[in-house]
Amino acid sequence: MSNELEFLSRYVAKGKLSRRDFLGRAAALGVSATFANNLLASAARAEGPIKGGHLKAGLQGGESSNVLDPALNLSQVNFNFGKCWGELLVDMKPDGTLENRIAEAIESSPDAKTWTLKIRKGIEFHNGKEVTADDVMATIERHADANSKSAALGILQGIDTMKVDGSEVIITLKDPNADFPYLMADYHLVIQPNGGKDDPNAGISAGPYKVTVNEPGVRYGGEKFANYWQGDKLGHADQIEIVVINDPTARMSALQGGQVHMINRVEPKIVDLLKRAPGVTIQAASGRGFYPFNMFCDTAPFDNNDLRMALKLAMDREEMLDKILRGYGEVGNDMPVNRAYPLFSDDIEQRKFDPEKAAEYYKKSGHSGSILLRTSEVAFPGAVDAAQLYQQSCAKAGIKIEIKREPGDGYWSEVWNKQPFSLSYWGGRPTQDQMYSTAYISSADWNDTRWKRPEFDKMVIAARGELDEAKRKQMYRDIGVMMRDEGGLIVPFFNQYIDATGKGVQGWVSNPNQEMCNGYALAMCWLEA
Amino acid sequence: MSSPILKLVAQRIALGFVLLFAVSVLIFVGTQILPGDVAQSILGQAATPEALANLRAELGLNEPAYLRYLHWLGGVLTGDLGTALTSGHDISDSIGGRLGNTLFLAACAATIAVPLAILLGLLAVRYQNGPIDKLISALALASTSFPEFFIGYLLIYFFAVKWQFFPGISTVYDGMPFLDRLQAVVLPATALTLVVLAHMMRMTRAAILNVMQSAYIETAELKGLKPFDIIRKHALPNAIAPVVNVVMLNLAYLVVGVVVIEVIFVYPGMGQYLVDHVAKRDVPVVQAVGLIFAAVYILLNIVADIASILANPRLRHPK
Secondary structure (H helix, E strand, C coil), rough: CCHHHHHHHHHHHHCCCCHEEEEEEEHHCCCCHHHHHHHHHHHHHHHHHHHHCCCCCCCCCCCCCCCCCCHCCCCEEEHHHHHHHCCCCECCCCCCCCCCCCCEEEEEEECCEEEEECCCCCCCCCCCCCCCCHHHHHHHHHHCCCCCCCCCCCHCEEEEEEEEEEEEEEEEEECCCCHHHHHCCCCCCCCHHHHHHCCCCCCCCCCCCCEEEEEEHHHHHHHHCCCCCCCCCCCCCCCCEEEECCCCHHHHHHHCCCCCEEEECCCCHHHHHHHHHCCCCEEEEEEEEEEEEEEECCCCCCHHHHHHHHHHCCCCHHHHHHHCCCEEEEECCCCCCCCCCCCCCCCCCCCCCCCHHHHHHHHHCCCCCCCEEEEEECCCCCCHHHHHHHHHHHCCCCEEEEEEEEECCCCCHHHHHCCCCCEECCCCCHHHHHHHHHHHCCCCCCCCCCCCCCHHHHHHHHHHCCHHHHHHHHHHHHHHHHHHHHHHHHHEEEEEEEECCCCCEEEEEEECCCCCHCCCCCHHHCCCC | HHHHHHHHHHHHHHHHHHHHHHHHHHHHHHHHHHCCHHHHHHHHHHHHHHHHHHHHHHHHHCHHHHHHHHHHHHHHHHHCEEECEEEEEEEEEHHHHHHHHHHHHHHHHHHHHHHHHHHHHHHHHHCCHHHHHHHHHHHHHHHHHCCCHHHHHHHHHHHHCCCCCCCCCCCCCCCCCCCHHHHHHHHHHHHHEEEEEEEEHHHHHHHHHHHHCHHHHHHHHHHHCCCCHHHHHHHHHHHHHHHHHHHHHHHHHHHHHHHHHHHHHHCCHHHHHHHHHHHHCCCCHHHHHHHHHHHHHHHHHHHHHHHHHHHCHHHHHHC
16 A cells, blocks of 8 residues: 555656645545655655745844854854855764865864865856865955954964965864864855955855845845756755744744745744644754853852752753743753764763752752842743743752843843853854863853863863764763763753744755754755645 | 914924934933943854954944044934944945835825824714714724734734735835835735824814814804715814824824834834844944934924914914
8 A cells, every 4th residue: 555655656746646636545545644745745855856946934033234244144044044155164964974065075184283174176156266275265264363253263263374285275273173174164164255355245155046135134035056066955946035034923924824935943832833834844953052050150159069069950951841942852961062962972860850959959058048040031032931930949949049030131241151140042062072162161251150170171172182082972971971060050951943844845854053954944945846 | 474484484493403403412322321332242142352352443432422422423414324333334325225115114004094094083073972983983992902013913813824815024125016015015004004093083083073163163054064064174174283283193103113013024114123223232323213213203293383383373373
């Protein structure tokens, strides 16, 4: 029976049998409509992408103040549009490994200090010029310049010298870093002609779409780039369009009304409603983003590890996940990394809600009186509710939490990283090293838990330079355990990227690195005929 | 006769300029009190101290406030609104398109709302205290009492999602055919109409009813005119001053108060533009938009003033 159905589903995909006839035959064979539809979807995938059409996305995270310069890309719309017109040296695959793009290969010297980027030949910019090693070096130079405003400036600070040798760029680092290739996957590092030094906002790179419309905060449009080097894999639709829709309800109605084919940032509390809408598919991908409760390890009363432990044990992670994220996420373990990272050891014991033990630690800490926790709606969706839930679970352990709701305006400049106990979010980084280096070593600018331990810094730096994977994995296990048992962050959960697609959208491959298939949704999806 | 009127009008306009100047000071002071600074907001959570220092120096944020005010005022007077700090775009250029969109939406809403409100007001007077009057008042008051986002979402739910008559998002852009543009703004214009309708309708009704007590209306009735003709020919012209006033106030609201509707319908107008830049502390843009809103408001109020002067013989011929 199923052989016959599969055969028929391929017929539908080729357009030789109508969808309705197929579903009729399926029903006659006693197959549920859901199963039959799934079969159709996989047949359509197997049949390969359908070229042409006008694919539209309605996305949150665009303002009229945005510019095309990839160095200044921070919001979601620019990130997604950047993946449409821009091309990177390498990018992250769904399994967390790297895919070579403009770089044909990235090789290291045995000490992980000198890296050679081999530039692929025959890739063309939208302006007709070929991508050269000089363009690549100019790009990295522009972002790494001490006066640059690039968001990638921080990760490029380890570069000592750079030079071009034929079709290779040779980069020497100040200190060994086995993760260097991952740094090159940063979405700001879009390769531009002469590195974008002439006109960073030109919107010219080597991606699948040429920029045709650039109306910040309103909409963006792209037209298929005929000479795209990977035309069989990306860039199926003739035209792509991003409509900026910052209001969640408007995004939902635009998807349901068929004005856009895909949307990002579906709020967990409405997922169940949207799921029931005809033709809508929820696309969830577990990611690396997490929502920590940050305590300053050097500020009283949080400088006492017994108190920190009490506060960690008083967190009911399961309830939090269930009520705040409606299950669209996974519980955290008081460290900033999870299964989605390469070289993660998943045998570290999961911390559980234990009010008795929390009360014990609390008593041992000698603290009395209430503890002030600062929160705001902008920390993450549901942050105020999360603080209240936490207040209740702490009360069960006899710990009194006082909540202060801060205005969203200025939360990131006045509260986060300034006040000793507050809620925050982290979008995650491609590698464990980057996550720890960004926020948990003594010298980090964003050390938002004031975690300053020379021995910890040494462990992170040693792991960074280790090329032996097995050893490195063990090192990261030790780092994670130390963070979990002594660090200043409580991690209730890691979130998921929840996007949604409408009728007839095919080719979606979810990717834990970022929302919207790591930004490639518009380039990799196609519309069913 | 003309000179006292001209004098009055000139006075009003001069007063408008003084007001506008005062508003400019208020706007500038207001934007200085906002917490956080521009550089921090542009770079967001991802700000490093180096990047912050670079950006601050580049934006000239280290100058004292009064100097920045004078620079700004000088620019405004010569028609230069400056450049947006966040994007580096010329503000006059960016605002031009946005203001056009906002005025287009306001014009569409006004074209429906003003005649409809006045007509409904006349009908309500004609059938005063009857079922028609009560029905009109009840519906108009109900539509005004609902918050505008609720009306917006109701319209989207029925007309865009359920029946799919009209688009639920009203993105318009340059070079869009006029009919497409009209279709795109049907829902936001309807929502705005519902929001402003009752105010104008009730005022028309009240103003005319006031006049209806006068002796000359009785005369008109006695000479046998039809009730609707009495209202149209004799009552309305004499009630025009308060009606024009309230119409102008509502027109001003259509321009400066549409932030919520623009956000819900994703309409690229001034409100959305302002909200984006307030969030980013892009002070020059906030100041420019604030000034334009204030100018629109003051201008429409001057028009209302002048109209009521012209419509009122007692003001036209002061003793």
